[in-house]
Amino acid sequence: MNDKVLRTLEFNKVKELLAGFAASALGRARVDALQPSLTLEEVIELQEETDEAANILRIKGHAPLGGIFDIRPAVKRATIGGMLSPQEFVQTASTIRASRKFRLFMEELEEEEIELPILTGKVSEMAVLTPLEHKIKAVVDENGAILDSASDALRQIRSQIRANEGRIREKLERMIRSSNAQKMLSDAIITIRNDRYVIPVKQEYRGNYGGIIHDQSSSGQTLFIEPEVIVSLNNALRELKLKEGQEIERILTELTVEVSASSEDLLLIVSILADIDFMFTKAKYGKSIKGTKPEMNGDQVLKLNRARHPMLSIEEAVANDIELGKDFSSIVITGPNTGGKTVTLKTIGLLTLMAQSGLQIPALDGSEMGVFQNVYADIGDEQSIEQSLSTFSSHMVNIVDILGKVDHESLVLFDELGAGTDPQEGAALAISILDEVHQRGAKVVATTHYPELKAYGYNREGVINASVEFDVETLSPTYKLLIGVPGRSNAFEISKRLGLSDRVIQRAKSHIGTDSKEIENMIASLEKSRKDAEAEYDEAHDLLKQAEKMHKDMQKQMMEFYDKRDSLYEKAETKAAQVVEKAKEEAEGVIRDLRKMRLEKSAEVKEHELIEARKRIEGAAPELNRSKPKKANAGQKRELKPGDEVKVLSLDQKGHLVEKVSSKEWQVQMGIMKMKVKESDLQFIQAEKKVETKPLATVKGKDFHVGLELDLRGERFENALSRVEKYIDDALLAGYPRVSIIHGKGTGALRQGVQEYLKNHRSVKRVRLGEAGEGGTGVSVVEFK
Template identity: 40%
Template sequence: MNHKVLKTLEYYKILEQLATFASCEETKERCLHLEPLTDPDEIRTLQTTTEDALNRLYKSSSITFAGIHNIHASLKRLDIGGSLNASELLRIRSLLEVAKRAKAYDRSDRADEKTDSLTPLFTELEPLSPLHDEISRCILSEDEIADDASPALFKIRKSIRGMNDRIHAQLTSIMNNSTTRTYLQDAVVTMRDGRYCLPIKAEAKTQVPGMVHDQSSSGSTLFIEPMAVVNLNNELRELFIKEQDEINAILATLSNLVAEHAAALENDYRVLAELDFIFAKAALAKTYNGVAPVFNTNGYINIRKGRHPLLDAKKVVPIDVRLGGEYKQLIVTGPNTGGKTVSLKTVGLLTLMGQSGLHIPAGDRSELAIFDEVFADIGDEQSIEQSLSTFSSHMVNIIRILEHADDRSLVLFDELCAGTDPTEGAALAISILHKLGQYGSVVMATTHYSELKVYALTSEGVENACCEFNVETLSPTYRLLIGIPGKSNAFAISSKLGLADNIIEDAKDRIGQKDADFEDLLANLEASRVTIEKERLEINRYKAEIETLKKQLESKQERLEASKDKILREANEEALQILKEAKDLADETIRNFNKYGKGTAPMSQMEKERTNVRNKMTEKEKKLSNVKKKETTNHNVPKKLRIGDTVKVLSMNLKGTVHTLPNAKGDLYVQMGILRSLVNINDLVLINDDASSPIAKKYGLGKTGGNGSGKIKMSKASSISTEINLIGLTTDEAIARLDKYLDDAYIAHIPSVRIIHGKGTGALRAAVQNHLKRLKYVKSFHLGEFGEGDAGVTIAEFE
């Protein structure tokens, strides 16, 4: 990649920003010298590592690699048998601390055990904790070795402290001497050349025997080592030498430990520097919300919501650019300051960044092509760099581009062939674009020439685009519109700024009719585009509303389904409980009746048990009646009831006969065929012979007829019960009473009757059933089933 285009497109400014996020000096240098690549696999690898690092930064807290030092020189010295000083050992300790911190970051970030492209790098790191701890124990700082670094050093320093105390005591004794005190310049103990001295007045130097080590700048004070402490100072000096020797031995020991792990340390530095570089790229991408582009090698560019990374993110207007697919060349027209150059630089810079493994400030699914070369001829007064160029310098650059461009090149022209005669410049620009089209290069060019707009309209593989401009406000919107040529808007802008109308009209008369018609066509296209854009926005708004309503409906449907499932589940649970209770009741009843069937219990006890079962059934029916009652529409509640009145039980939708009068609560027994239930008077409708009454029509009661059969039925129903008890009668008495009862019951239209004859010897049962066989209006009869009286009862049904 040529370095001229890197400077022209301000690529180096991006690298300077990248370097600020690096911790290691070597990494900073690598950032500053990063160049775009052309190998697809290498580019995708770099993009993948950057993306994984960015995901980690978004998922977890940021990681710092501060503390990485280049240890190559130190390890080289160890390799040839040298020893490291305290500063070098501390830099190695710092490197190990970063490695330990990085390992901990990786473990916390991968709590779910998921791996990515960075996992192998983190896995390679070896914190070498024993080496790190040993260096930390022995070396406190670059100038201080710990006393307990070795037993010998501890002993030496203890002796040094004792010797210091003796020397200070001796010197203090000398200073406290009344004679010597008069010779002192100051009553302090000082040190010169590593030996303890006293400040003596120059005129009294002969009065204090000792060695002169220094004098003040004025010469009035001499620093003398009294003879009394010379030997002690000598011993102290020897102890200092021993201390230094022991320190050198400690450093040598630590150096040997480092040498044993030289390979691991070298690898740690390499891995940490690589991670530092990768996370620097991720940190840069995070500042402008960058994304990993999708790459191709067929020259296709599709940038969605692309932003120039050097412009203020709060002010820059994103652009959409498609290039290299249906058309290889894009001609961008429009007024100055409209953002044409920024659009041009955005495409070029994002291409360079993407091929360098950097994320780009654009929308998801943005696509970039991989080019072997990117060429740019940019530099007018409206460029970001504010650089000026002449036609000649531009042409020299264009000639170089034509010499090297091919089908793997991206070429960017800003104001192609401007700065010369418009007619010649336009013709030259068209020829240059035509030649690059033959090469197969992908080209994006800005221009003011109308001829290039026509060239784009009439040439295959060439497309117009413009930077939108608001004539009303005289300001650009910086939106790039593909497929529409732009107007210069010179007349409109001049008019808005106050240029006289007669001058503008005169200028319009001076341009050719074809040019005028072409500008009018562009104006009509722009007006149509604005209208279509408004309609598109309105359609999108409607789509968004429809989508919102759809989601609300789906959510409501989900809630209804969940509620339905809950109701069904609760109903099934309740039904299961009812079945369980019914089974328990049935089991208990079967056991009781089996016991009574053996004759081991009196009949009264059997009837009592039967009544208990019926009461339990009536209680359940009453609860059901209360539930149904809420759903029943208003009706006329019977005011007065008599035993034998025919009624309809609304909750059960059954007809029956009043068996008892209502109690204080309005509850009474109604006989409905073989079923005798306790119901409330509010659940009843009295059946009369007026079939035309509203209530009769509403509930389907009564039957029309002119022979008075309804009255006969009601009179009979008022006195006929649905059962007859023949127990205790002789066979003849029982048959006589039964015959009259059956006639009355049939006339009263009772559908079935219950004949109680008991078990006994079975003679009465046989007589009853023989009589029933002879009656034509008896459709069928059978012994009572479980719950109806068993073998002690016969149920007869009428025709």
């Protein structure tokens, strides 16, 4: 992509915001290098990566990515024989620890059975270098200091150093506390010069201490002298410190060899952690703008649902629905200045660049974005003082350059096309340029204030007009894009509201031709019709969604009811069978006893009487196997017709036939629920009654539809109880056996209040908290009597 276009569409500003979410310098480096991809497969993969990280943030709220450093220069130096510094070892161990913590984090997610194929694959490639991390930690602490435990020799040397320093300080302390010290010393302190312990002696008493002078004050009045009595001790201390340095160098060299041996694994870990940090950087930015993952296509088709400009705050930005590339490939936005046309233009271009870079876009779910090989933009004031070019000339330089490169895989954005010159010639040029780009198959969005272009969309196939809505009442634009409606002038209405006299306005209108008046009236009518249609669509869409939810809920509840009923039947049968079996066993015992008595005591009990008694006992056992659902009456010759009353044998429910959906299936209306049922499972009851039918629901409005759930989250306590009272009444009228009330977890006050009310309700049989799959303690499940 052209760097100028990226700047024009403010893609660089998006990258600046994006970099703020990176957890490491590695992630920020990836952001700096970010460019829109030009292949569909790569863009889809980038979007999948961002979406996977976004899912983790949605579920867990975070990802452990602290402590990652760019250790590649240190690792490469270790491989060529250089010795690493203690701080480089600290960063190496920290990076290894970061990879280990993220691996453990992923293992927890896998236990929760969350599908994360991309991250799982990346983590599996990272080597486990915990032993190297432990070796580094045994040598260097978090501040980069070498630990005494790094080796036995180092521990011994440092022990000797501390003992020697103690002896030196002890002797010097005696000197500075002597009776003559106050007179001969500038200050009673022990200090260090050239790594040797010294005391500050006045110039005139230099001979009293002997030894070596290492420094003097700026005035020359104080000399820093190493007294003769500690010279040998300081020499011994210096030797010990040299040994300490040699031992540390030996330890760090050995540790550097360990790092060099794992160099390939370390470089791979750094690369993968950079990928992971970048994935979460994109996901965090997407969350900040309430972005969603767009569906990508290779057909250069755009379908944006409630799209916003990402650089505007969510509260200020006006969301718009924008489509391009399917029914039409060119949009011409007309209307007055300051209406939001340029913002719309930049929104389309910037969201295209973001999507092709793997970023989520500020639009609702279901949005689609195409992959373009090039995005061209001629936007803003292009006047060039340096080149002595006018605004028009600068625009034309850009347009000439665009026309030399544009093809069918390009997105072209023109702002105020043809502006800056004679209106008649500018409009003619704009039409000709649009025709040229359109004929090459590019997708085009252009803004203009020329009235001649209002008819452009009506005369060209694949081209549509659009405008940005203007509120005459408030004298301000609403920034809402109206596709299919050209912009109209509001000069007369605005002038009238600002106080211009009707006489002047009417005189101005007389100078406008009849055709222009008719076009303006037509546009006004189109705007009103569109607003009405959108309002009715929104209402119908809400009702449809609510009806679909009710239908699914009722189907689910009916299936649960029949499953529970069958389960109870089976339990009853099993229990009855057990009782009968026990009775039979007891009866058999009685008969055995009788037979035994007859043999032993020659009692008058006939064998046939025993057989009859057994038959009577067996006959007393109930028939346990319930009859299977009956097939439709084989002898029934009447052909089923829509409207017939039938019985669904498998459900033991009556209903009416709506229509035949296939040769063997019917759609059956049972109450408010419709189901597909096989004809073999239907039994005819009676023909359709010739009675005028009325719609099931003749009243519009949400209050007449009751869902199986009531969501109280965010409600005040008093309002919540009032809603619960009304909802329970509506649910009872609807005949629901069970409903759910969502009150959330929070402090528990709302949950306690709702449950107290429900427990005292005369129609409530039982109230319980939801199970794990029902929402847990955030939901109360209510069963009615």
